[in-house]
Amino acid sequence: MDHRAKEITLPDGTQTDTWSKEYMYYCEALSFSKKPLQFRRDMLEKIYKRNQLERLDKVKYWLTHIWEHK
Numbered sequence: 001m002d003h004r005a006k007e008i009t010l011p012d013g014t015q016t017d018t019w020s021k022e023y024m025y026y027c028e029a030l031s032f033s034k035k036p037l038q039f040r041r042d043m044l045e046k047i048y049k050r051n052q053l054e055r056l057d058k059v060k061y062w063l064t065h066i067w068e069h070k
Helices: 022-035 035-051 053-067
Strands: 007-009 015-016
Touching: 015 022, 022 035, 022 053, 035 053
Parallel strands: none
Antiparallel strands: 007 015
């Protein structure tokens, strides 16, 4: 862990820090969740076309979690 990273707990209970990939995926999904539907679809398509499947799965997971707990 980087000395500047802060320990946090994500909404699903995951313990991580502010410099982790998991936190990055959560923040990206949170940002997407505030955008129009077509923007979200376009961004997920771009992630898919770049073959970033781990990122795609994690962002989809967090989008689902965010929407289910609104």
